[in-house]
Amino acid sequence: AQGNKDYTTKALYYIDQIQSANVYTSNIKERVNKKIEFGSTISVAKTSVQVAVAEGVVSELIGLLTQFIMKYHHNTGLNIEKVYSISHFNDEIQESSYNYQ
Structure with missing residues (x-):
């Protein structure tokens, strides 16, 4: 019995939940999306200011x-x-x- 091991298989349906968008609640997703939007917008705004100053x-x-x-x-x-x-x-x-x- 030492060399023989019994294995059982279990459904791994929960892995889909871990790897999918279900990990985040909608509130967290919304907050993260707003931070990404804000960061992208600030980046464009800073570049616009630099160009405007350089070009007068x-x-x-x-x-x-x-x-x-x-x-x-x-x-x-x-x-x-x-x-x-x-x-x-x-x-x-x-x-x-x-x-x-």
Whole structure:
């Protein structure tokens, strides 16, 4: 009896659950997806800022972003006054850069 071993097989249906999307709850999936979206968006935004600064078109980028915010701000609770102050700040930057030239 020492050399003989008995093996039994069991259904491995639970492995599908471990390897599939069932591991994560929908809340965790949503949170992870939002983090991925946020990270990707920040990466594109940073690159856009770098390009705008290098090309001297920061005001154009701010204008595009302001238009985007104005179009989609309704369900976000954003303070619209901040959008206007960013535009105003941009005008002040342009005026001060003319004074240095």
